[in-house]
Amino acid sequence: MIDSLDSMNLDRPVSPDPYSLLPSVPALTVSSISFRHNTRLPEEYVFDGWGLTGGNLSPQLSWSGAPAGTRGYAVTCFDPDAPTPSGFWHWLLLGIPADVTSLDAGAGTAENAPQGAFHVINDFGGKKYDGAAPPAGDQNHRYLFAVHALDTDDLGLDDTASAAVAAFTMVGHTLARGVISAGYTC
Numbered sequence: 001m002i003d004s005l006d007s008m009n010l011d012r013p014v015s016p017d018p019y020s021l022l023p024s025v026p027a028l029t030v031s032s033i034s035f036r037h038n039t040r041l042p043e044e045y046v047f048d049g050w051g052l053t054g055g056n057l058s059p060q061l062s063w064s065g066a067p068a069g070t071r072g073y074a075v076t077c078f079d080p081d082a083p084t085p086s087g088f089w090h091w092l093l094l095g096i097p098a099d100v101t102s103l104d105a106g107a108g109t110a111e112n113a114p115q116g117a118f119h120v121i122n123d124f125g126g127k128k129y130d131g132a133a134p135p136a137g138d139q140n141h142r143y144l145f146a147v148h149a150l151d152t153d154d155l156g157l158d159d160t161a162s163a164a165v166a167a168f169t170m171v172g173h174t175l176a177r178g179v180i181s182a183g184y185t186c
Contacts, residue, residue, distance in 0.1 A: 028178030034059030058108025058129035
């Protein structure tokens with residue numbers, strides 16, 4: 001929690017699900033042993049900083065149902081409820097090989113990511129997973145963990161890409177997408 005937000009007025013409407021605003025694609029099935037869909041995100045997966053003392057560990061994720069033609073995956077975590085015009089990206093892992101259908105808890109670091117996969121810069125400024133970090137007293141934030149089945153194994157990006165560029169580039173290559181969500185508030 002950032003100190004400058006303590007006196008900030010955070011009243012605003014709930015943001016829409018950003019994936020509902022993108023071109024429609026078939027659904028992947030996404031699950032996690034780390035949390036249940038639409039429940040509170042456990043402290044183990046919350047940011048460690050900004051006044052929070054979470055474990056800052058990326059959760060375990062599994063997926064199935066990728067369509068024919070899937071050549072790779074990307075996994076992202078996005079908070080549409082952040083008090084910004086553009087939400088807040090917590091995790092962007094690109095270049096996941098097509099034969100990978102799960103990530104262990106902790107895969108949100110370079111050393112634990114699948115071989116060939118790489119992180120791009122999140123909105124904290126890091127190339128890794130950084131956990132939930134809503135401002136104190138704000139509404140419940142949704143953390144949307146999305147798996148994107150892609151028609152390519154190379155988006156033409158490297159680890160210097162911004163979150164917005166990575167998300168924009170993925171849209172044109174997404175064959176299917178699945179989302180599992182958890183909430184968190186301080």
